[in-house]
Every structure is written in C-alpha cells, then in structure tokens.
Amino acid sequence: MHVRVHPPDHHPRHRLDRLRQTPASSDSPGASESPLTRAQKYVQKFASCENMSTDPKDPRLPRTEFTTVGKWGVTERGVCTDRTGNGEIVFYITPDMKAFQQGYKDHTAAQLAAGNEGYGLSSRVIVGKDFAVTPTKTKTAVALVASDLRVLSCNVSFFPPDGYHREKALVEGCGLGDFVNSEDGDGSPNYEVPRDPATEGPEKPGQPATGSLGLASAGSLAELRKLVGHSVDCTKMSTEDAAVESIDYKPVVQGDPRAWGVKERAVCGNLAGAQRAHDLNWLDVVSDMRTLQTRAKAAQLADLKDDGRLLATGSKLLVGTNVAVETNSKSVRHGLYQQQFLYLNCERGFSAPAGYRLEQSLVEGCVLTNFER
Template sequence: MRLQRIITATAALAALTTLATACEDPAKPAKPAASPLASPSAPAAASPTAAGTGTGAAPATLAEAQAYIRKYTPCEDLSSDPNDSRVNLSGYNPVGTSGITERGVCSGEKAQGEIVIHMISDMKANQQAEKDHVTKRLAEGYWDAGLYDPVFYGKTFTAFSRKTETALALAKSDLRALVCNPDFTVPEGYKKEKALVDGCVLTDFVNTRDGKGSPVKGSALPSANSIEELRKLVSPKAVDCTEMLVTNEHIASIDYLPVVGRDVQGAGIKQRAVCGQLGGATRATNLNWLDLVADMKALQTVSKDSQLAEVGKQRKLTQSKLMVGTNIAVESNNPAVRKELYKLGFLRVDCEPAFSAPAGSKIQKAQVDGCVLTDFERPMR
C-alpha cells in the first residue's frame, strides 16, 4: 500500500534552472509504487496580469530584488561575484542562458540560509528550461525530480535557498514556487497558479526533504456501516470487487500475504471479505481484503507487530499494507490500488521506527503508540 504508508504529500526544484550540483536530485531512487502525493494535477488559472509569474514582485535590479526579499527574510551582503564562496555556483545554469541576465548571492541569518537571486529577461524560457530538466531526470528514474528545494518566481527574478525556514518566509511573499513534476498536487488551502509552460504549476506550498515545510491539514477518514457499503465505496474506483467472497476464515496465497493472519477476530475485525480471484489451478489475481472493524486499536496493534517483525528484512512484494478509515480497512499489495484508496481518504498505518515523511504528506495520529496514519510510501528497497 503505497499510501498505506500515508498520504498527503507533494514537492520542486526550479528556476536556478537545472541545478546540476547545488540543487541536484539525490542518489537515484526507485520510483515509489504510487504517488501518494500524487496524481497529476492541472494548474488552475491565475489572474491575467500575473499568469505564470509571482503576483507582485517586479524589481529591475539585483538591489531592488534584495530590498523586496528583505521584507520577508534577511538578505545581507549582496554580491554578484561569480566566484562567491558562500554557495557552490558551479551547479547553476550560467548567466546568459535560460533568460538569466544577472546572478547575486545574499546571506540569511543562519547557516545555509544564503539566497541565490537570478534576474530573468525571458521568464517563459527559464520555466521551460526547468521543466526540461525535471523531465530529463524523471526519464532517468529520479521520481522525486523537482519536488523539493523550491525555487521562487517573481515577475522579473527568481530566488532560491536551501534553508527551510528561508523558503517558508519567501512563501509568505508574492513569490511562487515552480513545480513541474506531474506527480505533484497542490494541497488544499494553498495557492495554485498557472505557469508559463504546460505541465508546471506555481504555488505558495513549500515541500522540503527535511519534512519541515508547509503543513498539510489532515482530512476525515472514510467509514461504512457494512461490507456491502464498503464494497460500493472502494469499487470500482480503487478495488476490483467483481468477485467478492465474504468470510472470516484466513485466506492467503504465495501471491498475496495479508497483514492479518489466522486470528481475524483477535485483530478486531467484525467481518472480512476478499475481492479478486482466489488461487487454485492458477495463481491468485487482484486479491484485496475488505474489513469492517470493531476494534481499530486492536487492528493497528496487529499491523504494528507485523511491521516491527519485518524491520531490517527485505520487504516482500506480496506483503499487503493496511489502509484504514474510521471503522473500515483495506489490505492491498498493489501500489495502484493504494494510490486510489488515498484519494478516497484512506491512510496507511506506519509503525516503523524513526518514520518521517516529506512536507505535503498527510500524517495523523494512530490509535497505537509508535504509529502514525499517512499517505506517504517510501520506495521499495
């Protein structure tokens, strides 16, 4: 369950256009099962006067850009020296490319709080270069390209800082972060504006790798009063329940390993059904378990015990993940199914030690200590 490993999540990189070193993506990860952040989203239209750029800031010089930024966060000792040692500028596109006419660096109040400023003559070309960079990285397998380290756009300049606190301060201005990753969705409550290039969006949402970016409000968990009601809730939007067997007996196969084992009632389940084709002469197909839950704390405890038993072990692709609502649960080992369940409001129970999720992911308190409910799923290792 992809976000059975919890939802709400999101992400960005941008404007310093194609940051090869200073703002480069980390070591190549495997693409997660589903992006729980993560269905593509069409950017909403912005006001005609601001479409594709920040909504207010239009300084003509580096000094004016500095003055604007200083309204929101420290930006001292501005320098346009190409050899400025405060930031590794070799990773940024050079002045004279991607519409960049001038570059400056100023210092924030804390380490790594430096801000890189680019004056831009052709904003569309700059945004297109960022989109091209993200598209290239995605093709190389970097699923999180462009989701983190946001670059903020004004009408005539961009600003970037690695410091989360600085990025959050910039987000309170009229500047907007450009995101060109198709798996990004602007969380509810944040601004979403049309960029100058298709496939990108401008937002005041800050997604960062340290998980301390913009907060996302949790949402109400789904519920159902019967197995049939649960079936209608998840089928056909998420689970194929064309064939469903209602039974409290333990059903497992070499293809699908549910979280809940033989003691169904001991796991707090009042009624259980399995959707899909059971194995027999042929392998099982599309098995997903639907649960009407009488004791959610007991069910989450079973999930916690199962997860802790697997710590340090190789994850099995056949192992299902537990997605829960208020009084219902679904187990699935299919990332695509989990992705759709996240959209319906289900969250995954995650009890692994030192769990963390990027900003933009949904995280709620579980009923068991040491666990959370989330729509974030780590890539398979």
C-alpha cells in the first residue's frame, strides 16, 4: 500500500500567520548591542553559532565571494562556526533589506544569463528584517526556517511543494518561503513525494521494494500541457513542428514518434524565426512506454559511449505512466520531479542517495529517479 505522508500539526503551514513580508529578526531588548550581536543571538535560538568574527580575511569565509560590505546595502559582515551542523554561517547586516534583495535578484539574473539555469533553485539565502545569513550546511538552513527567517528565492522556475508557503519578497520576481530545497537530500521534507511505509527508514526512505510509488499521468496532450504548466512554458505549443530541434536543444525522440511508442507529440517554446529557437521542450503522450524506454536507453548509451558524458544540449527523458517530457533544462526538470515525473537513467552503476526516489524502469539496465549528479 502506497500512502502520502501529510505534515503534522507543527509543520510550517500551520503557523503561516507568523510569516510576514519582512520576517522578524534581530529586534530585541538591549539597544547598546550591535546589530550583528543581536542577529547572532537570534540565530543561536535555532542553531549553533560560535566565535563570531568580522575579519574580512577570516578563513571560514567562502572563497567565492557572495557579497560584502558596501554592496547590496550591507553595512557589516561576519562569520560564526556552526559546531552542531559542522559548518559556518555568514551574516550580512543591512538596514535596507530591499536593497539586499534587489542585489540578490540581479546576481541571480546574471547567473541565469550566463547559462547557470539551476542557480537559486536550492537557495540558502535566508533573510530577516535587517540581516541575512547564508549557512554552509543544508540542515542548518532547515533549522533556521523554523524561526521567522525565510528563504529568499529569485529563480522564477522555483515553486515550493504542497504544505509550504511562498509569498512576495520586497522586490518583484522574488519570493520568501519556508521550504529549503537541496540536492543533498537534507532539505525540508517534500510531502508531495509519495512514501511507502514498508520501506520508510534511515536507509532509503520513499523507495519501494517492488513497483512504483506513483507517476504522473494524463489522458491527452491537452491534459499533459495543463499538468506541466507550472514547470514547462507552453504558451507557444505546436504539434505540426514537433520534430523541430536546434543546435542548443535536441530532443530524445528522433524520426517517426510512433516507432518510439509515442501517440501524440508537441513542442513547446520559441521556434526559429527572427532569432534562433530557444526554450524548447517536448511533450509526449505514450501508447507503449516499454518501447519508448527501450529506444531512449539505446540513444542514451550511444551518447555515453564516446566520453562517458551526456551531450549538454541533449534532452533528458522524464516519464510518467503514459506521458513523458523531453527537456535539457534543469529548472524544468526540478519542477517536473515535484509532479511525480522521473528521469530515465541508464548509466552503469548509478545510485541515488537516501531521500531520493529510485525505481525500476521497464527496461533492464535503467532506473527511474529524481536524483541528478
């Protein structure tokens, strides 16, 4: 029997009245204390934070500078040791939180423009009223959002799963929330992911001994388009041009889609016109999933044969029970994983960490998963 785990009464969605656009932070009695000291005392209620330093040469500071004094409205920066979490917490004091959020938004936009499309999907930028922190460990971030501090996210592709909250930040295009997303499996629990009570435990939670915990399905191309609307921009969709591809976007299915077991197929995105085609994703309604996975396996192994790596511009196949999406966008895949699509991975020796789904595919030598290296 497969069940969904529902959040308990103490889960964040039962205290959303505490979530405000500028969450409470370092305000406390003791006017003589510096803002950094007050911020540290607030954080210490929820996480370990020892040996605070404001030395810009402190070796605990990250080598790649996020931001510093004089930028984004930051007036003071400090770092402390999180002994419990075995990491560090970097503090940014700012009397102008809107300027800080605008700085992070611009920084995110620059990363996205440079091709780092997954930037900010696992944000650990956590803000309060007059300070922000960036813990180096995911578990520390989870502990901190149990307070009135909130994760700042400015990647428009990110949206929290069911049971969590997201509201507008101080700048347009960003959001504040109580969900900590992470690729290391230590983030906030995703209550949208179905769990198998027979396998729940410390080793591989959420992974069934046999069968599947459930996959996405749709009865038609129109239903599939609606289903993936949060993740795939299908404002422009074409069935006639479904075979289109570009130098940057290559589909999995090649040639006659019926030979791949695909009944209906469409492409979403901006097709070539005045400028090169971009943001292409393919939607498939599948009549024979075994055939689709068999053909996709052969294509994937052929791609891996030369250098052991998949083509960066080649799409990955994410499947449901009778539907699939072909995409090379990490942010699109992130959204589809929340909707119970899984990636067909045929790499030899592949395994997924605890907390990620790992299920058998319909073809030997492949697995279905929501984990990507």
